[in-house]
Amino acid sequence: MKLINWLHHFEERLIGTLLIAMTLLVFVEVILRFGFNTGIEWAQEVTLYLSAWMVLLGASWGIREGAHIGVDAFVKLLPSRQRRIITLIAIVLCLIYCALFIQGSWVYLSKMAKIGIEMDDVPLTKWKAMSVLMIGFVLLAIRFAQLGWAVITGKQDGFVLADEGRDSMHLVDDESPGEK
Amino acid sequence: MTTLTLFVLLLLCMLMGMPIAIALGFASMTTILLFSNDSLASISLKLFEATSEHYTLLAIPFFILSSAFLSTGGVARRLINFAMDSVGHIRGGLAMASVMACMLFAAVSGSSPATVAAIGSIVIAGMVKAGYPKSLAAGVIANAGTLGILIPPSIVMLVYSAATEVSASRMFMAGFIPGTLMGLILMVAIYIVARVKKLPAQPFPGIRCWFHSMFRAIGGLMLIVIVLGSIYGGIASPTEAASVAAVYAFFIAIFGYRDIGPLKGVPWRKENEKLSTATIRNLYLLPKSMIESIWHKEVAHVVKDAAKVSIMLLFIIANAMLFAHVLTSERIPHSIAETIVSLGLPAWGFLLVMNILLLIAGNFMEPSAILLIMAPILFPIATHLGIDPIHLGIIMVVNMEIGMLTPPVGLNLFVTAGITGNSIGWVIRACLPWLALLLGFLGLITYIPQISLFLPQLLDGM
Amino acid sequence: APIELKFSHVVAENTPKGQMAIKFRDLVNERLAGKVKVEVFPNAQLFGDNKVLEAMLLGDVQMAAPSLSKFERYTSKLQIFDLPFLFKDMAAVDRFQQGPDGQQLLNSLKSKGLIGLGYLHNGLKQLSADKMLKVPEDARGLKFRIMSSDVLQAQFEQVGAIPIKKPFSEVFTLLQTRAIDGQENTWSNIYSKKFYEVQPYITETNHGLLDYLVVTSTEFWTGLPDDVRTELKKSLDEAIAYGNKIAAQKARSDRQAIIDSGRSKVIELTAAERQQWVEAMKPVWKKFSKEIGQDLINSAVQSNQ
Numbered sequence A: 001m002k003l004i005n006w007l008h009h010f011e012e013r014l015i016g017t018l019l020i021a022m023t024l025l026v027f028v029e030v031i032l033r034f035g036f037n038t039g040i041e042w043a044q045e046v047t048l049y050l051s052a053w054m055v056l057l058g059a060s061w062g063i064r065e066g067a068h069i070g071v072d073a074f075v076k077l078l079p080s081r082q083r084r085i086i087t088l089i090a091i092v093l094c095l096i097y098c099a100l101f102i103q104g105s106w107v108y109l110s111k112m113a114k115i116g117i118e119m120d121d122v123p124l125t126k127w128k129a130m131s132v133l134m135i136g137f138v139l140l141a142i143r144f145a146q147l148g149w150a151v152i153t154g155k156q157d158g159f160v161l162a163d164e165g166r167d168s169m170h171l172v173d174d175e176s177p178g179e180k
Numbered sequence B: 001m002t003t004l005t006l007f008v009l010l011l012l013c014m015l016m017g018m019p020i021a022i023a024l025g026f027a028s029m030t031t032i033l034l035f036s037n038d039s040l041a042s043i044s045l046k047l048f049e050a051t052s053e054h055y056t057l058l059a060i061p062f063f064i065l066s067s068a069f070l071s072t073g074g075v076a077r078r079l080i081n082f083a084m085d086s087v088g089h090i091r092g093g094l095a096m097a098s099v100m101a102c103m104l105f106a107a108v109s110g111s112s113p114a115t116v117a118a119i120g121s122i123v124i125a126g127m128v129k130a131g132y133p134k135s136l137a138a139g140v141i142a143n144a145g146t147l148g149i150l151i152p153p154s155i156v157m158l159v160y161s162a163a164t165e166v167s168a169s170r171m172f173m174a175g176f177i178p179g180t181l182m183g184l185i186l187m188v189a190i191y192i193v194a195r196v197k198k199l200p201a202q203p204f205p206g207i208r209c210w211f212h213s214m215f216r217a218i219g220g221l222m223l224i225v226i227v228l229g230s231i232y233g234g235i236a237s238p239t240e241a242a243s244v245a246a247v248y249a250f251f252i253a254i255f256g257y258r259d260i261g262p263l264k265g266v267p268w269r270k271e272n273e274k275l276s277t278a279t280i281r282n283l284y285l286l287p288k289s290m291i292e293s294i295w296h297k298e299v300a301h302v303v304k305d306a307a308k309v310s311i312m313l314l315f316i317i318a319n320a321m322l323f324a325h326v327l328t329s330e331r332i333p334h335s336i337a338e339t340i341v342s343l344g345l346p347a348w349g350f351l352l353v354m355n356i357l358l359l360i361a362g363n364f365m366e367p368s369a370i371l372l373i374m375a376p377i378l379f380p381i382a383t384h385l386g387i388d389p390i391h392l393g394i395i396m397v398v399n400m401e402i403g404m405l406t407p408p409v410g411l412n413l414f415v416t417a418g419i420t421g422n423s424i425g426w427v428i429r430a431c432l433p434w435l436a437l438l439l440g441f442l443g444l445i446t447y448i449p450q451i452s453l454f455l456p457q458l459l460d461g462m
Numbered sequence C: 001a002p003i004e005l006k007f008s009h010v011v012a013e014n015t016p017k018g019q020m021a022i023k024f025r026d027l028v029n030e031r032l033a034g035k036v037k038v039e040v041f042p043n044a045q046l047f048g049d050n051k052v053l054e055a056m057l058l059g060d061v062q063m064a065a066p067s068l069s070k071f072e073r074y075t076s077k078l079q080i081f082d083l084p085f086l087f088k089d090m091a092a093v094d095r096f097q098q099g100p101d102g103q104q105l106l107n108s109l110k111s112k113g114l115i116g117l118g119y120l121h122n123g124l125k126q127l128s129a130d131k132m133l134k135v136p137e138d139a140r141g142l143k144f145r146i147m148s149s150d151v152l153q154a155q156f157e158q159v160g161a162i163p164i165k166k167p168f169s170e171v172f173t174l175l176q177t178r179a180i181d182g183q184e185n186t187w188s189n190i191y192s193k194k195f196y197e198v199q200p201y202i203t204e205t206n207h208g209l210l211d212y213l214v215v216t217s218t219e220f221w222t223g224l225p226d227d228v229r230t231e232l233k234k235s236l237d238e239a240i241a242y243g244n245k246i247a248a249q250k251a252r253s254d255r256q257a258i259i260d261s262g263r264s265k266v267i268e269l270t271a272a273e274r275q276q277w278v279e280a281m282k283p284v285w286k287k288f289s290k291e292i293g294q295d296l297i298n299s300a301v302q303s304n305q
């Protein structure tokens, strides 16, 4: 469990860094093009890969954060026991989803490693840059297994969906005008 | 059989409470595994393509990040105060002003979810604060946000132009009147609702107070100027402008207003401080605070919130693309569209059936995918029936707007759920009455071609 | 069950490539009825150009026709077609492509598991910009959008211009607002992608070639029964010939349509002006002669006679 908490913290920092990196890269590109009449030849490709890394790594992190949206209206009608059973079945399906992707990514990445071609503008073999496909789904599977365990032991009876994400609405509650 | 499996699986998974993204992906994966010769590997490839080959989608995380800085940093609060002082005394004024803000933002953003992401969190909170029902606020914004693709520039229109032989500039031109009209319709509806429901109105605070709140909101208002200016001033594309907005929002929140981050509580000018001393102190503080904010807790928290919503959305979009990929490779939309084309309907009937088809497609697929498949099939028969290609394009775009609000794949619904923290079902209910309005608007657009054609034809005549 | 053959491309059906794919489908579905079933997926409905070759290696797409620049990371040899001012006209291109060296190039992808089946034309590239380009000096300091290609990058750097990489969805607005000054493309692309609506000047330089390579995977191709393979190749050759004819017509008619629209002024170069462009850009050849092979470049130059 300690390891998973550490992983979570590390993921969070990494994902934030990826988001900032891609924002800055596009921003710097604009500044360079307009202000200095020059471009960065690798910027477009790297930005896109950064976004892929953010999304695919972030998917698993988002499970723990309750970031993902789902329809829980139906399961909420059920008594707790049934609800846990349904949730467990759903988690098993999620694990199958991960397994299928892990299998598919493995075949895909092995093929890319075999032909060994590089990215367009960065001297790095493509399969390495795409390895997040595999990593992301392994992490996602770990999260679902963890969630499944929480449901079995009765700590949780559903997916934690975005309910706790009221972050942006804090504007409404807080009274402090912010300036003196 | 394939189609049935795909849709039944999707429905079941969603009912079980699975995250929508995974329900979409799971239904696609399983259908491929059971019925198709395609490999799991190529579906993995498709998912990677969906997350790494769509540059314009990046506007979404960038605008979300910029909004996160604005709303956490108190900039949004000042904007809301200013808006309330300006239009709070009119019943429904704040909601109308929000629609106006959406229209303005639509003129810089080429995407609907990006429009909601950019201003949704701010204006919804503002309306709730002013005493509006939250569902009304959310419904209005999710709907007004769809104008992002109708008011130029519009990614979806570019896709339509590229898939047919229609002029992109003429399409842009044609979207202007319908977009404005839809905005006006929304405002009129809000006015009526405001009268009926007796929505709150505050007394006008007086011109001095108004100037004061405008002055304090200037840092936030500048964001719109900067984004508009960087696009129309030939500095950046809409996607790039979103990144400029994010960087600006960071700057104004951390260094300008100093409500969060390393400079929190540090005044621009201390009491009795000489102007020169204050300038030098701030010049020193600027790089220092920039570096400090890298590991500052509050800054990290804003980034984390933005990442959460962005990832949720982009992961749904990626899986929705998988779903569309399965539909495409099984040629399901193709065969339905081809059937319709072969029915030999008159123009009005064809338009009706086409709208129904596009609305259904809009439930499950993302706009670009629909246009790329449907436009080439429907276009020839439409022109044959004497329907103007520009008019056809606008009809399609309005359909795509509606698709943004229909489950299971309705990006505006997800953005709204993400920024309000409410459930998807709640958001759907909140959107419904306004969606009906949009449907009526689709009828207008479909059967009164002049709304779409007036401006391009006027400019042709000049 | 018949052998499934998915042909995936990224352009509209009314383009030369789209027409060629449909022709191929119709020919095969008629001649090899019951044995092979061809399905065409236009408009990047299935995969974009960046991923289609990978999908082909995985066995989920059997045929595609990406532009020759897209093969840069698969083989450096095909970069030859990006070299500026290598061919004087399309006839020279044909002579080289159909000659022994051109045909040999079709096999240059074999080590990566792909086979080239034939060249499909789009046409010669022109320069469009928001300023009038007469001599290379006019391009100095201007920003040009390019596809991802080392040769094209070098080509613009050679005349002091700034190559910028941006996806199509961004390019139109960037050109419209003049955040980017220009781009290079064939007449048919300038017309169909609407660049002429936002670029006031087009200089008829014919400076480079934009062609496609019809490819398939070695695994699929060698796995076919001999008679089927022969018939497929024959149908493909016919379809390509048909597509090339349309490409030639379209290059002329789209050029005319652009002139007629009045949105864009087409500038013709005098022989002396064009010679300046040739001299300015030609040093690019030397930069890539090692990767491509000087012999191959010489052979291409030969085809101009």
Ligand code: NA
Residues within 6 Å of the ligand: B105, B106, B107, B108, B109, B110, B111, B147, B148, B149, B150, B151, B152, B153, B154
């Ligand atoms: Na727009």
Ligand code: NA
Residues within 6 Å of the ligand: B362, B363, B364, B365, B402, B403, B404, B405, B406, B407, B408, B409, B410, B411
């Ligand atoms: Na939808």
